[in-house]
Every structure is written in C-alpha cells, then in structure tokens.
Amino acid sequence: MRWLHQFAIKVRMIFGRAQAGVRLDDELRFHLDRQIEENLAAGMDPDKARAAALRSFGNPALLRDQTRATWSWNGIEQLLRDLRIGARTLRRTPGFTAVAILVMALGIGSNVALFTVVRGVLLKPLRFEDPDRLLVLYEHGTYSAGGGDFPYNLVAGGVYAAWNKENTTFSSMALVRTDEVDLAASGGQLPETLNSGTVSWNLFPTLGVQPALGRGFTAADDSRTANGTVVLSWNLWKRRFGGDPAILNKLIYLDAKPYTVIGIMPEWFVFPDPTAQLWTAVYHQAPETLMSRLDFHSFRAVGRLKPGVTAAAATADLSVISRRLHESQLDDPFIAAAANSRPLLEHMVGDVKQPLYVMLAATGCLLLIACLNVANLLVARATARRKELAIRTALGGGRLRLLREHLMESFLLSVAGGAAGLTLAWGVVHWFIATRHNMARVESIRFDGVVAAFTIGVIVLCALFSGVVSALNADDKRLLASLHESSKSHSAGSERARLRKMLLAAEVGLTVMLLIAAGLLLKSYQRLRDTDIGCITNNVLTLHISLPGARYKTPGPAPVNFFQTLLDRVRALPGVEAAGLVTAVPGQGYMGDFGFDIAEHPPLPQGKGTFAINRSADPGYFEAMGIPILRGRTFGDNQKLDRANEAIISESFAKKFFPGEDPIGKHLRVMGGKELHEIVGIVGDTRYQVGEAPQPMQYYPLYAGDTNYGTLVIRSGHDVESLALPVQHVIQDMDSDLPVSDVLTMDQLLGKSTLDESFDTTLLTGFAVLSLLLAAVGLFGVLSYIAAQRTIEIGIRIALGAQREQVLRLMLVDGLRPALIGLALGLAASAGAAHLIRSMLYETQPLDPPVFACVAATLLLVAALACMAPAWRVSRLDPMQALRTE
Amino acid sequence: MGKPNDLVQGTLDLLILKTLSLDAMHGWAIAKRIQQVSGEVLQVQQGSLYPALHRLEQQGWIKAKWQESETGRQAKFYALTAAGRKQLEAEAANWSRLSAAINLIVSEV
Numbered sequence: 005m006r007w008l009h010q011f012a013i014k015v016r017m018i019f020g021r022a023q024a025g026v027r028l029d030d031e032l033r034f035h036l037d038r039q040i041e042e043n044l045a046a047g048m049d050p051d052k053a054r055a056a057a058l059r060s061f062g063n064p065a066l067l068r069d070q071t072r073a074t075w076s077w078n079g080i081e082q083l084l085r086d087l088r089i090g091a092r093t094l095r096r097t098p099g100f101t102a103v104a105i106l107v108m109a110l111g112i113g114s115n116v117a118l119f120t121v122v123r124g125v126l127l128k129p130l131r132f133e134d135p136d137r138l139l140v141l142y143e144h145g146t147y148s149a150g151g152g153d154f155p156y157n158l159v160a161g162g163v164y165a166a167w168n169k170e171n172t173t174f175s176s177m178a179l180v181r182t183d184e185v186d187l188a189a190s191g192g193q194l195p196e197t198l199n200s201g202t203v204s205w206n207l208f209p210t211l212g213v214q215p216a217l218g219r220g221f222t223a224a225d226d227s228r229t230a231n232g233t234v235v236l237s238w239n240l241w242k243r244r245f246g247g248d249p250a251i252l253n254k255l256i257y258l259d260a261k262p263y264t265v266i267g268i269m270p271e272w273f274v275f276p277d278p279t280a281q282l283w284t285a286v287y288h289q290a291p292e293t294l295m296s297r298l299d300f301h302s303f304r305a306v307g308r309l310k311p312g313v314t315a316a317a318a319t320a321d322l323s324v325i326s327r328r329l330h331e332s333q334l335d336d337p338f339i340a341a342a343a344n345s346r347p348l349l350e351h352m353v354g355d356v357k358q359p360l361y362v363m364l365a366a367t368g369c370l371l372l373i374a375c376l377n378v379a380n381l382l383v384a385r386a387t388a389r390r391k392e393l394a395i396r397t398a399l400g401g402g403r404l405r406l407l408r409e410h411l412m413e414s415f416l417l418s419v420a421g422g423a424a425g426l427t428l429a430w431g432v433v434h435w436f437i438a439t440r441h442n443m444a445r446v447e448s449i450r451f452d453g454v455v456a457a458f459t460i461g462v463i464v465l466c467a468l469f470s471g472v473v474s475a476l477n478a479d480d481k482r483l484l485a486s487l488h489e490s491s492k493s494h495s496a497g498s499e500r501a502r503l504r505k506m507l508l509a510a511e512v513g514l515t516v517m518l519l520i521a522a523g524l525l526l527k528s529y530q531r532l533r534d535t536d537i538g539c540i541t542n543n544v545l546t547l548h549i550s551l552p553g554a555r556y557k558t559p560g561p562a563p564v565n566f567f568q569t570l571l572d573r574v575r576a577l578p579g580v581e582a583a584g585l586v587t588a589v590p591g592q593g594y595m596g597d598f599g600f601d602i603a604e605h606p607p608l609p610q611g612k613g614t615f616a617i618n619r620s621a622d623p624g625y626f627e628a629m630g631i632p633i634l635r636g637r638t639f640g641d642n643q644k645l646d647r648a649n650e651a652i653i654s655e656s657f658a659k660k661f662f663p664g665e666d667p668i669g670k671h672l673r674v675m676g677g678k679e680l681h682e683i684v685g686i687v688g689d690t691r692y693q694v695g696e697a698p699q700p701m702q703y704y705p706l707y708a709g710d711t712n713y714g715t716l717v718i719r720s721g722h723d724v725e726s727l728a729l730p731v732q733h734v735i736q737d738m739d740s741d742l743p744v745s746d747v748l749t750m751d752q753l754l755g756k757s758t759l760d761e762s763f764d765t766t767l768l769t770g771f772a773v774l775s776l777l778l779a780a781v782g783l784f785g786v787l788s789y790i791a792a793q794r795t796i797e798i799g800i801r802i803a804l805g806a807q808r809e810q811v812l813r814l815m816l817v818d819g820l821r822p823a824l825i826g827l828a829l830g831l832a833a834s835a836g837a838a839h840l841i842r843s844m845l846y847e848t849q850p851l852d853p854p855v856f857a858c859v860a861a862t863l864l865l866v867a868a869l870a871c872m873a874p875a876w877r878v879s880r881l882d883p884m885q886a887l888r889t890e
Numbered sequence: 891m892g893k894p895n896d897l898v899q900g901t902l903d904l905l906i907l908k909t910l911s912l913d914a915m916h917g918w919a920i921a922k923r924i925q926q927v928s929g930e931v932l933q934v935q936q937g938s939l940y941p942a943l944h945r946l947e948q949q950g951w952i953k954a955k956w957q958e959s960e961t962g963r964q965a966k967f968y969a970l971t972a973a974g975r976k977q978l979e980a981e982a983a984n985w986s987r988l989s990a991a992i993n994l995i996v997s998e999v
Binding site for chain 2: 009010013017027028030031032034035037038039041060061062066067070071072073074075076
C-alpha cells in the first residue's frame, strides 16, 4: 500500500504545493518560537533569546529551500522558476524577442511545411494493402532504327494478356489507363469532361481496396459485350450526385452511352493520378484489336508480387514472355523484347522526388541561418550581460545553473517561434495543396503525429543549437578580467565579437548557396519560357473538344462534318483572324507516335523500325498557328475520309529520315498498313513540350475521319480571350451536349505546362531572398553592436585627428570581412553542390559563371548596404559627444 | 550550506524513525528527545532535521498531522506509518550489524 500512499503524496504535492509552502513556514516558525520560549525560560532577555534561537536555527530561508528540495516535483518546480525568469528577461527586451521569434518562426515554419509535404508524398507508404509488393510493369523497348532505349514504355494490350496468363511470379496483375469521358448533363447539371481511369476488373483487388459503397467490377463486367458499369470517386459522388447512395444501380451517360453506377470508392482512394474521377472497365471500353495487339503501347500494368518473389525475378519472368512474343513476330519491330518494373510509389512520385528534397534542403539551410541569427542575437545579449553574469558567478552562482537559464531563454524563443511557425506551416501546406492539387499523392499530405514529433524535434534542436552556440561565448576563465574591466572600456568590441563574426560567415555562406541554387533555377526557368516552341503564342486561344463516339463514329463522316462546320463558323466570327484544329498543339505533350516506313527506301533490318510523333490537323492549322510551311503546301481540299492520302512532315523529320534527299513526293506507310501517304509539305519544327528538344513529327489530315477529338486554335489581332465566349456559343449551338474543356490562351497553356518549374523556382527564390534578408539583418546587428562598443575609441581617434573616411573604411572592413569569408565559403560549397540540381536545370550549366558572379555582386552589395549605416554613423561621431557617453 | 557532519545522513533517519516509534511528535520535540535520550551527546541540527522529516514523509515512512501541541498552538505532528515501522526494523538491523562490525575492528588491538 506504500505506493498508493506515495502516489497520494505526489498528487498532494502538485495541487497543494502553495498550501504546503505556508504550512512549512508555520512548522519552522513553531520550532523557532519554541526555541525562543526555552531561551526565555532559561532567563535570557527577549532580544538575546531571539538572536540565540536564530543562531542555533540557522538561515530560515535556506532551511526552507533545503526542505523544499526534498519534496516531489522539485525538478519541475525549478524548471518553472527558470521559465519565469527567462520569460521575464525576454519581456524586458520586446524588440529583440519579437525579432528572434519571427526569425525562428520562419525557419521552423518552412521546415515543418516542407517536411509535411515530403512525408505525405514521398515517405508515407501507399494506403494499399501490402504496398511494397506492388510493382508498375513496363515494356522495355529497343526497337528504334535510330537507336535509343525505352526502358519504361507503356504496355500493349496483347502483351499484358500474355503476361497475365503465363507469369508465375505475380499473384495478380491489372491494367490501367487514363482517359477522358464526357459526362452528360443530368439533373440540371451541365455536361462535363472528366478524367477517368480505364481499368481491368481486378485492379481494385490487386491494390487491395474495397469500394466504400456498392461493389467493384467483376470479370463479367469487363468484356465488350457486358453492359456498361462505372465506379465513382467519392468526390465526384459528393459533388455531382449530392452524396446520395440512391445513385447506386442507376444509369449515367458517359460519352452518350449508358453506364450503371455499381460502386463508390473510399474518399482517400486516388488512382492512377489525382485527376481520375471515375473508373470504367477496360475490356468493355477498348476495342478488341487494341486489347490483343502486341505493338500498340497504351496501358500501364500493375502487378502484385507473390510472397517471397523479388522484383528482379518477376521482371525476368515477364521478360521471358516478352522475348517469346517478340520472336514470334520478328517482322513487327515494335514488339518489345523485355519487361521492366518499378515500385508503385517510385512510379507515382519519381518526378517530384528531387525537387521536393531540394526544397527540403533549402528550408534546412534557412533554418540553420535562422538558428545562427538567433544565436547571434543571444551572444550579443550575453555580452551585454557579461558583468552581471560575472558577478553572479563570483557570488557562487553555479555554472550549470547559469547555463540552464541561458538555455531556457533560447528554449522559450524556439517554442514561441515553433508555435508561430506551426501556424505558418499550416497556411503554407494548405496553399501548397491548393496550388499543386494535380501533384501525385497530394491528397496524402496532412499534419499527423510524425509531423508533430518532427516539429518538437526541430524546436528542441533549435533551442539547443542557438543556446549552446551562444553559451560557448560565456567563458568563465576570463571571469576576473571582465570584472576588472572598468566600465569605461575603450576598445573591447572587436575581440568579443569574434564568435559572432564566425556565425555570420557561416550564415552568409549558406545564403550564398541558396542564392546560387535560386539563381540557377531562375535562369533555367527563363530559358525555358524563352524557348521558341515553333509557333505563335501571342493572342492565340485554345480549347479542347471531344466528340462522344456514340454519336460521332470513327472512322466516319460525322466528326469530319462537325469539325468542318465548326471551323467555318468560327472563322466567320468577327475578330477571328485564323482558326485551325489539331489533335495536340505545341506544348500540350507527347500524346502519341506512329511507326512508319518509307515506301521508297529499302526495308529496315528485322526487329528495327522508325516512328515519330503523329498529329492530325486540318489544312488551315499551320497558317493559324504561324507554323511556317518551308516547302510544298498544306493538305489539299480533297483530303477527306477514304480519299485522304497526304502527309506533311516537320523539318527535323526530313533531316532525320531523308538525309540528302527531297522528301516531297515520297510516300509514308503507317503502322505496317497498306495505304501510302504522299508527303506534300515540310513545316517548321515545334516542341511538343516546353523544355524538350523538337522531335520529328508527322501530320495527317484530320478530315480523314478517324479522329473525334481535337484542340481548336483561334488567332486574333488583339484581345483573343474575348472570343472564348462566342466560340463556346457556336459549339453549344451545334451540339448542346458537348462539354468544352481547357479554354486557355497559348500563353496560359505554356505557363501551365511549366507550372512545376515555375513553382520550384518561385519557392527557392523566396527562401533565398529570406535568407539574404536574415544575413543582412545579422550583419547590420553585429556591426551596430561593434560600433556601439567602440564609440569611445573612435571618439578618441577622431579627436586625435583621424580622418572620417579612414574611420568609415575601418568599420566597413570590420563588417565586410565575415561577409567576404562567407561569400568565399559559399561559392566553394555551391560549386560542389550545384551539380545536385543538374537534372532540374534546362540549358543551364550548374557552374554558370553569370549566376555565380551575379550572386556574389548581390551579396556584396547587400552586405555593404547593411554595414554602411552603422559605419557611417560612427564616422560622423562628434568626438566630444562620444567621450561624454560614459 | 553544507550538511552538518555530526550525524551521518542515514543515521538521522534511523534516529527519527526510532523516536517516532514511541509516539507522534513535532519536529522540535523530536530534536529535544534525541538530545535527551542520547544524554546530550547527539545534537540534531535543524538544518538537517526538517529536510530529513520531509524526505521521510515524501517516501511514505512517516505521516504528518496538524494538531494542538502541549502549549496550545497548532504544530505538525509526525507519526510512523506501517511501512515506516518495517523500514525502522530494517534500518535498526542494519545498524546493529554495522556497529557490531565497526566495534570488532575498533576493539581489536
């Protein structure tokens, strides 16, 4: 029962501490009084009796403290006392406290925010069952006649079918592709174009996910002859169908065809990317030929490894199957001979991994700078309080005790900074999620226990770092010296500021690194945006149209008629200078390629083929986009439906595949087909993606009728955005059920495609500017402090005839030396570290001399400005005033 | 500042426990009692008495109660708990062993 009793005492010592303190005083007074009474009884006079009693009793205050030291929670009580002292000291200097907390908040906040993002996106395991066993499977193609290796190519339907049937290493394997579907208007809601996941029926079981409501696909749903079935995402269900479970087993219309809603996925489920809002069955959606062809690479495959099987063994297993397929049809060069795989997580976040880690490193630097700055401020305070501390040490104040108080101050600053930083991080993370809502795994970013632990860890580290670094300054060997020093110290500042200067140099060095990284990214981004993508980008409007296949069958005349009428009507609108239609405009992405061969050329070696990006365009497209026709002409007016037999190639296509000969009049045979397309023109190169080199491109007539989607481009003399509405009215007028998506000017479209780069650059530049600001504040603070310390010395110098310019130079050199050392260190470190971001740079060398020079100049300028004010003030000193200051 | 040396720490605990085993008493009385019983040999320093009393109380070996003292004032009376009684036995036995051992060494000439 003793522990119970002790527990009761412990509880009492928490809640009855004040009471116990009063009682202790009573107890001691009782003792003293009894002693006095005894002394009185022994015949002493009252004063003497009291004095004698006190003498034998000892120091009551000390006795009280010693007794209290035996109580439970004494350590905590002392801690609270130190806290109170620390808080009081900080409150006395609100300016310093506010600056220090702000600096810490910036450092901690940015780190916590970035860590939250990194953890959510890169570190958290996927929420699928046993995610480590999930692989994304690719074909590994080496078929290009021009050389080249395609280690992570898409999987052809027929290859998947063979893998699925013959493999021995996967417990299950599924297929997925992202498509666009038009959801018809219903219940008063407008039609809209959605991204959908087209998946094999076993995708959900392979991932180990159950629908939240209803059921997933069955093998029976996943066939061409089955009725259409669709699984909705949680968000779409909530947004479009009001979260009503009654939607289950009801029909909705996708691309004008009926689909039964069979299930709703859980809210967290996102696959294959955050834009997919519904899922349909792939064997129901895709034509049989696509599902059985071995050379039409259009899917991603996901496999779940059998227990105990390694990824390498499984890949080898699939490669054996691929090789057999490859060898069974050696005349088709586009059947890959090997397979490849990557972990699912790697596949999903591989692209954002490096930028995120670079950002995290940048915030780490920022935090270090913040800590150095706060340490710097603390050192300044410690120096100002040097005499007080020396006196306390001389009076017997324990060194540990003083250190504790010191640490407590930096601890308080860090905690306050951490709290403010957490608020900041909260805002930043929400902004990040809103800005980057299309980024892989963005949905799994949230504040959780690990983030909380990280925050606490960062706070403690900051407190220890800035506390210990500044405590190093309190050197008690020179205790006596500091007591000896008369208050009229004449030249003391310089030596004492050494630690601060070292901290400053480190701070400047880190700042230089951040500035250089930001500078490189800025330059790279500038290059990216300045690249000529090969067409007019000014005053060009684009919008995406996708005609539902049920009403606009391909191949067939329906889409051709629609597109032709649309272009006629759009071109007739006032303000429209030119208009055209193409499957994808420059900057919109790779989209797809066709294998082809040239009829006039000898056959390629077996197993090798040629391919190039393909586009379908109407005859007016090149003129509308300002893509120059270098030779020949555009498609003829007769190029429609079955009569379409012309092709246009890009300049680099001509160079690559017709070296030293005239391509005009030659014929292309597409995908091993029968028809020949005569090359009638050569047009200028365009880039399919900003930041990618122009690739050979082949154009075919859009009016051949086998395409039912496209991007409409409209060029105007001015103010092209005002045409968006009239054009949409024309489309609505022609088919009121047609949703129009991605209405963007060319500039917006290109901006969107470089969003990642712009985002990374902006963020890193922000960090760099912040750290530059911190470094400037640090320099200013140190020099102001030194100046104040040396006021009398300078006063004497001036009184003795020193020139003011000399004084100015003296002070400037004093302040700029740490900046110069830091700059040198920073430049050296950057030269080593810059290659780490090489893959994020576009047409920019990691050791770009202009960037390095520019950073050095900026830093020197800022440092000089920061030093100028205090140096100037000192050089203008009135010697009489200065000598009178103390 | 330092602890008085005339009573070894552990010994003071033993003396307090032993004294309280007879009756509940307040601090002053405990000091007086130890002094009297030891024939004025042992002087308990107040500087160590109260920390010791509070420590024993925190450990649950003695418990305290405020009640009227012989002079009519409220005083804090300490009494042994059951656990304290056991502790006393253990410490007393320990002490006998220790002092016998020391005796052996000291008396052997």
